Amino acid sequence: xxDVNQTTKNRMVLLLIGGIxxxxxxxxxxxxxxxxRGDLDLVGMLGTANRGSLVQPPRQLxxxxxxxxxxLDLIYTELEPRWAxxxxxxxxxxxxxxxxxxxxxxxxxxxxxKEFNRLRRLYVSAAPVGSIELAVEQLSDQRPxxxxxxxxxxxxxxGLKALTLDQGAFPQLFPEHEADPSTWYLVDxxxxxxxxxxxxxxYKDVIADLTFLLKKSSG
Numbered sequence: 755x756x757d758v759n760q761t762t763k764n765r766m767v768l769l770l771i772g773g774i775x776x777x778x779x780x781x782x783x784x785x786x787x788x789x790x791r792g793d794l795d796l797v798g799m800l801g802t803a804n805r806g807s808l809v810q811p812p813r814q815l816x817x818x819x820x821x822x823x824x825x826l827d828l829i830y831t832e833l834e835p836r837w838a839x840x841x842x843x844x845x846x847x848x849x850x851x852x853x854x855x856x857x858x859x860x861x862x863x864x865x866x867x868k869e870f871n872r873l874r875r876l877y878v879s880a881a882p883v884g885s886i887e888l889a890v891e892q893l894s895d896q897r898p899x900x901x902x903x904x905x906x907x908x909x910x911x912x913g914l915k916a917l918t919l920d921q922g923a924f925p926q927l928f929p930e931h932e933a934d935p936s937t938w939y940l941v942d943x944x945x946x947x948x949x950x951x952x953x954x955x956x957y958k959d960v961i962a963d964l965t966f967l968l969k970k971s972s973g
Contacts, residue, residue, distance in 0.1 A: 805959035843879035
């Protein structure tokens with residue numbers, strides 16, 4: 755009888771251990787459902803040292819019909835999981851605010867040092883790169899601008915991923931950018947737009963936010 759009881763206990767322990775991952779997934783899904791709906795301020799409950807502005811509720815980049823540089827449909831969550839700095843771009847051209855945002859995000863990326871590979875940079879516009887005009891004569895570091903936007907990205911922003919998105923999705927995904935063209939965003943590894951930054955937020959404060967997020971996340 756004692757052997758039977760011990761066997762039953764062992765089976766219960768194994769079932770409990772095996773069920774823990776499933777329980778964690780269900781709890782995480784439940785929490786994120788209410789965070790995304792805006793019913794639960796999880797960040798406010800846990801506390802944060804952010805300098806940028808939290809996007810509440812977060813917006814899902816993956817649901818908006820992204821396309822890659824070749825015009826093919828892109829599922830964001832199929833990319834290698836990384837945090838991302840996303841700069842929205844106008845279809846008409848990349849003006850001073852756009853160029854400044856690209857410059858700043860590149861400098862921040864480099865400044866992260868050993869964490870560099872845990873982050874990517876995105877440029878999202880309604881038009882392919884080849885049809886976008888670089889509407890500045892001088893770059894943010896005081897050097898002459900290249901002849902085209904394509905040449906600018908190739909020379910100054912190696913590794914940046916340029917994506918396209920239907921123009922109608924921009925007001926829904928990037929309302930802060932519609933109000934202030936200097937706005938750019940932080941996107942989590944699952945494709946949620948989590949935080950906005952603009953030209954008023956000091957460079958060092960953005961680095962502090964990113965360092966905090968990378969430290970607290972496993973993505």
